[in-house]
Amino acid sequence: MADSVQAQKLVYLVTGGCGFLGEHVVRMLLQREPRLHELRIFDLHLGSWLEELKTGTVQVTAIQGDVTQAHEVAAATAGAHVVIHTAGLVDVFGRASPKTIHEVNVQGTQNVIEACVQTGTRFLVYTSSMEVVGPNIKGHPFYRGNEDTPYEAVHRHPYPCSKALAEQLVLEANGREVRGGLPLVTCALRPTGIYGEGHQIMRDIYHQGLRLGGRLFRAIPASVEHGRVYVGNVAWMHVLVARELEQRAALMGGQVYFCYDKSPYKSYEDFNMEFLRPCGLRLVGTRPLLPYWLLMLLAVLNALLQWLLRPLLLYAPLLNPYTLAVANTTFTVSTNKAQRHFGYEPLFSWEESRTRTIRWMQAKDSSAQ
Ligand SMILES: NC(=O)c1ccc[n+]([C@@H]2O[C@H](COP(=O)([O-])OP(=O)(O)OC[C@H]3O[C@@H](n4cnc5c(N)ncnc54)[C@H](O)[C@@H]3O)[C@@H](O)[C@H]2O)c1
Numbered sequence: 001m002a003d004s005v006q007a008q009k010l011v012y013l014v015t016g017g018c019g020f021l022g023e024h025v026v027r028m029l030l031q032r033e034p035r036l037h038e039l040r041i042f043d044l045h046l047g048s049w050l051e052e053l054k055t056g057t058v059q060v061t062a063i064q065g066d067v068t069q070a071h072e073v074a075a076a077t078a079g080a081h082v083v084i085h086t087a088g089l090v091d092v093f094g095r096a097s098p099k100t101i102h103e104v105n106v107q108g109t110q111n112v113i114e115a116c117v118q119t120g121t122r123f124l125v126y127t128s129s130m131e132v133v134g135p136n137i138k139g140h141p142f143y144r145g146n147e148d149t150p151y152e153a154v155h156r157h158p159y160p161c162s163k164a165l166a167e168q169l170v171l172e173a174n175g176r177e178v179r180g181g182l183p184l185v186t187c188a189l190r191p192t193g194i195y196g197e198g199h200q201i202m203r204d205i206y207h208q209g210l211r212l213g214g215r216l217f218r219a220i221p222a223s224v225e226h227g228r229v230y231v232g233n234v235a236w237m238h239v240l241v242a243r244e245l246e247q248r249a250a251l252m253g254g255q256v257y258f259c260y261d262k263s264p265y266k267s268y269e270d271f272n273m274e275f276l277r278p279c280g281l282r283l284v285g286t287r288p289l290l291p292y293w294l295l296m297l298l299a300v301l302n303a304l305l306q307w308l309l310r311p312l313l314l315y316a317p318l319l320n321p322y323t324l325a326v327a328n329t330t331f332t333v334s335t336n337k338a339q340r341h342f343g344y345e346p347l348f349s350w351e352e353s354r355t356r357t358i359r360w361m362q363a364k365d366s367s368a369q
């Protein structure tokens with residue numbers, strides 16, 4: 001793309017562009033992709049903040065649409081040079097049915113692939129997830145592994161199953177002929193737990209702490225490492241991959257890359273306290289206050305309550321059997337494949353990532369008061 005773009009201006013499509021990660025990808029493209037002519041933002045729910053983006057030199061086109069509707073995806077894709085597909089149902093709390101999760105994450109991704117083939121779009125970057133790999137249903141730890149580390153990736157939960165299927169579709173589509181006779185070039189990025197400005201789960205945990213008098217009670221051993229990556233660095237990796245995919249198609253096409261940066265290896269709870277402590281919360285206990293079996297019993301009761309209440313209301317607490325198992329299983333990555341293949345270096349240091357996230361939390365806190 002580097003050769004051809006000097007003459008032509010690029011059209012990008014970002015699906016899920018109004019989501020937590022999607023918004024950062026959109027803003028990063030506008031800031032750091034000088035060859036952009038048009039940026040199409042496709043989402044089921046368009047944000048009002050999109051209006052502020054329409055004052056620049058890049059044509060910003062907001063498209064309200066559903067990835068499960070093939071014709072809507074095809075219409076949004078027609079004429080695009082690159083598709084960054086972040087749209088998805090990120091649900092591990094039982095809010096959506098397994099069927100809906102599959103329709104959005106798997107069929108939606110298939111629709112994006114077919115749209116690229118039918119309309120002649122040659123470059124597709126898919127936002128996959130660490131959960132394609134693990135933690136698996138056996139609770140096997142993945143300790144500072146990389147893209148080549150052997151690991152039994154067996155899943156039962158609808159979300160990781162859907163992400164694994166979607167990723168497989170994307171990678172298998174690499175090399176397919178698109179309209180015009182050239183090959184489709186695809187790759188998949190696997191973020192670990194993303195944090196940063198706009199992270200709803202962090203906001204939920206903060207509000208849970210406020211309801212408990214400024215305290216959170218340790219449920220996970222501090223020794224259980226959970227990989228986290230700053231949203232700005234994940235967005236940057238998406239922009240970089242999209243830029244390099246044509247020039248390095250032979251190397252990058254059909255590849256997966258973990259998203260990583262210099263965020264420290266900590267337990268999920270201890271990592272969150274990096275941002276919640278400056279907001280006045282404290283984590284009670286140097287080790288879990290309740291034994292794992294009792295936590296699992298509470299998690300199962302939450303799942304039962306969710307099922308019983310479903311006809312009346314949506315009860316979707318953070319603690320359920322799946323979230324407890326994931327939080328309780330070490331899963332961290334240590335890799336430099338993205339650096340080796342396309343020169344990725346984190347754009348934001350750990351200190352910058354932490355400061356930005358704290359500022360966002362505190363701004364949210366003050367606006368909520
Ligand atoms: N948040 C994380 O920690 C994390 C980690 C790894 C991977 N991911 C992946 O990153 C992507 C974005 O995740 P996120 O955390 O920003 O989630 P999010 O829910 O904030 O954003 C998803 C976006 O997709 C849109 N969307 C959902 N269904 C749609 C549909 N049918 N048609 C069109 N748009 C639809 C939503 O409206 C939303 O704007 C997902 O594919 C997710 O699997 C997220």
Ligand SMILES: CC(C)[C@@H](O)CC[C@@H](C)[C@H]1CC[C@H]2[C@@H]3[C@H](O)C=C4C[C@@H](O)CC[C@]4(C)[C@H]3CC[C@]12C
Pocket residue numbers: 090092128129130131192193194201219220226268269318319320322323324326327
């Ligand atoms: C109630 C306690 C046990 C509390 O510690 C639960 C935390 C739990 C809600 C999170 C622990 C690990 C998180 C997941 C992980 O960061 C990676 C993910 C992959 C991504 O594709 C989607 C989000 C997620 C599944 C993320 C969701 C929240 C946790 C399960």
